[in-house]
Amino acid sequence: MAKRIDVSGLSAYYGSHKAIDDISMTVEPGSVTAFIGPSGCGKSTFLRTLNRMHEVTPGGRVEGKVMLDDENLYGSGVDPVTVRRTVGMVFQRPNPFPTMSIYDNVAAGLRLNGIRRKGELDTIVEKSLKGANLWNEVKDRLNKPGSGLSGGQQQRLCIARAIAVEPEVLLMDEPCSALDPISTLAIEDLIGELKERFTIVIVTHNMQQAARVSERTAFFNLAAVGQPGKLIEIDDTERIFANPSVQATEDYISGRFG
Amino acid sequence: MTNTAVDATASAARPASPRLATRRLPRWTPAAVAGGSIVVAVAIGAGADLHSHIQWGLIALLLFVGGSYAITARVEGRRQAKDRVATSLIWSAFILAVLPLYSLIETTIKQGAGVINGTFLTHSMKNVLTIEPGGGIYHAIIGTIEQVAIAAAIATPIGILTAVYLVEYGRGWLAKVVTFFVDVMTGIPSIVAGLFILSLWFILLDKAPQSGFAGSLALAILMTPIVVRSTEEMLKLVPNELREASFALGVPKWRTITKVVVPTAIGGITTGVMLALARIAGESAPVALLIYGAQYINNNPFKGPQESLPYYIYQQYVDGNPASYARAWGAALVLIAFVMILNLVARLIARWKAPQHSGR
Amino acid sequence: MTTTAPPPTAPPPHKAKTVTRPGDRIFSGLSRGSGIFVLVIMGAIALFLTIRAVSAISKDHANFFTTFEWNAALTPPQFGIAVLAYGTIVSAVIAMAIAVPIAVGIALFITHYAPRRLGDVIAYVIDLLAAVPSIIYGLWGALFLVPHLQGLNLWLNHYLGWTVIFHKSDPNSTPRSLFTVGILLAIMILPIITNVSREVIRQVPKMHEEAALALGATRWEVIRMSVLPFARSGIISASMLGLGRALGETMAVATVLSADSTLSAHLLDPGGGTFSQNIVAKFGEATNFGRDALIASGLVLFVITLLVNGAARLIIARRKEYSGANA
Numbered sequence: 001m002a003k004r005i006d007v008s009g010l011s012a013y014y015g016s017h018k019a020i021d022d023i024s025m026t027v028e029p030g031s032v033t034a035f036i037g038p039s040g041c042g043k044s045t046f047l048r049t050l051n052r053m054h055e056v057t058p059g060g061r062v063e064g065k066v067m068l069d070d071e072n073l074y075g076s077g078v079d080p081v082t083v084r085r086t087v088g089m090v091f092q093r094p095n096p097f098p099t100m101s102i103y104d105n106v107a108a109g110l111r112l113n114g115i116r117r118k119g120e121l122d123t124i125v126e127k128s129l130k131g132a133n134l135w136n137e138v139k140d141r142l143n144k145p146g147s148g149l150s151g152g153q154q155q156r157l158c159i160a161r162a163i164a165v166e167p168e169v170l171l172m173d174e175p176c177s178a179l180d181p182i183s184t185l186a187i188e189d190l191i192g193e194l195k196e197r198f199t200i201v202i203v204t205h206n207m208q209q210a211a212r213v214s215e216r217t218a219f220f221n222l223a224a225v226g227q228p229g230k231l232i233e234i235d236d237t238e239r240i241f242a243n244p245s246v247q248a249t250e251d252y253i254s255g256r257f258g
Numbered sequence: 259m260t261n262t263a264v265d266a267t268a269s270a271a272r273p274a275s276p277r278l279a280t281r282r283l284p285r286w287t288p289a290a291v292a293g294g295s296i297v298v299a300v301a302i303g304a305g306a307d308l309h310s311h312i313q314w315g316l317i318a319l320l321l322f323v324g325g326s327y328a329i330t331a332r333v334e335g336r337r338q339a340k341d342r343v344a345t346s347l348i349w350s351a352f353i354l355a356v357l358p359l360y361s362l363i364e365t366t367i368k369q370g371a372g373v374i375n376g377t378f379l380t381h382s383m384k385n386v387l388t389i390e391p392g393g394g395i396y397h398a399i400i401g402t403i404e405q406v407a408i409a410a411a412i413a414t415p416i417g418i419l420t421a422v423y424l425v426e427y428g429r430g431w432l433a434k435v436v437t438f439f440v441d442v443m444t445g446i447p448s449i450v451a452g453l454f455i456l457s458l459w460f461i462l463l464d465k466a467p468q469s470g471f472a473g474s475l476a477l478a479i480l481m482t483p484i485v486v487r488s489t490e491e492m493l494k495l496v497p498n499e500l501r502e503a504s505f506a507l508g509v510p511k512w513r514t515i516t517k518v519v520v521p522t523a524i525g526g527i528t529t530g531v532m533l534a535l536a537r538i539a540g541e542s543a544p545v546a547l548l549i550y551g552a553q554y555i556n557n558n559p560f561k562g563p564q565e566s567l568p569y570y571i572y573q574q575y576v577d578g579n580p581a582s583y584a585r586a587w588g589a590a591l592v593l594i595a596f597v598m599i600l601n602l603v604a605r606l607i608a609r610w611k612a613p614q615h616s617g618r
Numbered sequence: 619m620t621t622t623a624p625p626p627t628a629p630p631p632h633k634a635k636t637v638t639r640p641g642d643r644i645f646s647g648l649s650r651g652s653g654i655f656v657l658v659i660m661g662a663i664a665l666f667l668t669i670r671a672v673s674a675i676s677k678d679h680a681n682f683f684t685t686f687e688w689n690a691a692l693t694p695p696q697f698g699i700a701v702l703a704y705g706t707i708v709s710a711v712i713a714m715a716i717a718v719p720i721a722v723g724i725a726l727f728i729t730h731y732a733p734r735r736l737g738d739v740i741a742y743v744i745d746l747l748a749a750v751p752s753i754i755y756g757l758w759g760a761l762f763l764v765p766h767l768q769g770l771n772l773w774l775n776h777y778l779g780w781t782v783i784f785h786k787s788d789p790n791s792t793p794r795s796l797f798t799v800g801i802l803l804a805i806m807i808l809p810i811i812t813n814v815s816r817e818v819i820r821q822v823p824k825m826h827e828e829a830a831l832a833l834g835a836t837r838w839e840v841i842r843m844s845v846l847p848f849a850r851s852g853i854i855s856a857s858m859l860g861l862g863r864a865l866g867e868t869m870a871v872a873t874v875l876s877a878d879s880t881l882s883a884h885l886l887d888p889g890g891g892t893f894s895q896n897i898v899a900k901f902g903e904a905t906n907f908g909r910d911a912l913i914a915s916g917l918v919l920f921v922i923t924l925l926v927n928g929a930a931r932l933i934i935a936r937r938k939e940y941s942g943a944n945a
Contacts, residue, residue: 077279085834095825099847109833313769337836344838348731351723358805359747362758419652427646436653439660445927447866449894453916457666512645540751543868546898568753575757575873590754601749
């Protein structure tokens, strides 16, 4: 179910500005990979190239290859809509559809894919909300609007919405940066459970979080403001935090800059 | 039990083939379908001997929407087909909106250009029989300029001061009420503004108004809320730091507003006033009720009936003969040109002044 | 000070020690006065129209609301607004039915479909449409649109005549009908609905659209799932602003409609009337009393547009507060 991501020679642009330069890496299936690095280093941009969300931004453009197992996301004849169904995403700020109920939020992606039978929807919605550790909190108010939940609950609702369509990969763009510590802990626990079913890539500003949730960590940096971001190194999380092979990584992790 | 059932449904939710690459139509498909629809529509139209070319267009449109749905649904699936239909409908909406504008401009230029000459612009309709060609719009131009100028002289200060009140002073319920009624005022039909001035004359002076000035008052009522709205927007764009910097220098508030805030926004305010001018210059309903229109030149806006360009067009239309229609088109072209030039100049001022707001 | 009354407990209205300069006082007084003046004008419009209208209606020997004919010159005078109200509302409804979907389509075209450059150009063209004076729409409508609609009229009559509303009693009559007026009004109110809808659609937070995109929604599904629900109330109020325009439009109706005092469900038949068209048409020959009668019908129009516009503005204001608190 979970798939391997193999990126080679990937660069992304905003208009004429190059945001990330020539990135190659492999993300193992069924594991958590964390992206860390200073602000503006392009880690979020890179994440968004993994489900073709980058090209949604006006002027956004990508070069290079992203292989999902044996298929190139940017190959000819590939529909970005299909890609995004296969590679789910959770955003920095919780963004449940404000006009939809909790139930409809989770069911939104399923309905897009033509699942309309009530029983089938009910089952998957319950399963997804349980999967996001939210079921017990919302099972009595599934028809209330999703915007009435707390920030942490909203974020778990968004995770439930993303996993309801059973993607192969789950991308998370700083999913906890707008949340309080308790909600953050709940999400981190959830990530630990989800990695058995999905390949997870998470961008985070919080290095402890990277250390807690991920098996592999990639460090991004940029030479100077206005320069494109680069991948400095990717390695087992333990090694990155204990004994990185590049000096810049150690400087960043030990708080000497960034 | 539930577990296996759930897994079964979940896997049923997945498409049979997890491949990302799907069958897709080439990029030139919409163009090809459009071309094909037009050809077929023309064939049908000519074959069935339909006179109206609008019908040909409608047939082409229907063929295009139906055709793209059918082809896309076959090759890419129903969701993509729906998307494609939405796209073609939205494009059609755009074309439907552009057609009347194009036709309106084209007709006005075609019918009006031949009429306009030196005589047309410099003569009135005095002693001109309506069924004969000749005569002109000079008296109407004079009337429009005077009426609009007086309206602007009244509405501009009131409008700007009201906007200053709303942005710089307005707190509490009064500001809220004023904002609300300014908004509602923008929606007052021009005929109602005319009727109001009419009743004002009846009640206060006990006679019917018959002067450019009365019309100007009605136009001022229509213009004021537009000026308020646009000025308000511009004043809100002035950064607060400017005000604070001025206060910090010990400049009193009213001098801060007159010397710092308003001058900073003056470009945008001018644009707003000119757009409002362009709007009221085309109003004819109040003129019909208050100024009556005249065939001759009357330079005095305070006494006696006057002409105005839009009302002149109406009168010539009502006369209903080829010569008067021609004059109507000629005047329409002049009026459209006048309004468009005002618009263009207003926008140029806005653009030319815009870079000074570095905040945007 | 000989009174023994206790000093007022509330602090004096002036903040302690603030010196109000004469310049400040005059200027703030002026600007505040202008704001109040706007309110006074609105009040005066309502008051003056009502005074004249009441005097006219009190002499009306027919029911003002249910009478078809407008014979203010008769002795005793008999006039009513039934036909006018019907015509005004029907033509405005036709205009809305045509204009709203197209306007929303164009707004979406500008914001979501057209390349940015093209979108800007179209927005500008739409602004130009808004700037064309209504009398020119009227002239174009009467001399160009009316003859060109004959084909469509016959077609509608032929295929949809059974619906009654599209039945044309005399196929050869010129289409100076409420239906044609509705089409012309649709063209005229298109810009305002488009512009306001475009603004609210622009305000839809990017993150809601991205949420739908990330679920694998096509562009149309994004619009249906996140854009339209969020913009719905804004689009409704935009439409109501357009409705207000359509209700009050004068000259374009006066030139196109061949008016009489029939009230017919056959929209393609010439005849009928609207408030403002009737005012312009009857004004020239009206006596002073006749003008008062027309003012009475104008008052009804004023009240209707006031309600429509007020409701539209309230919806916009509520929506602003809502999205402001949400942001």
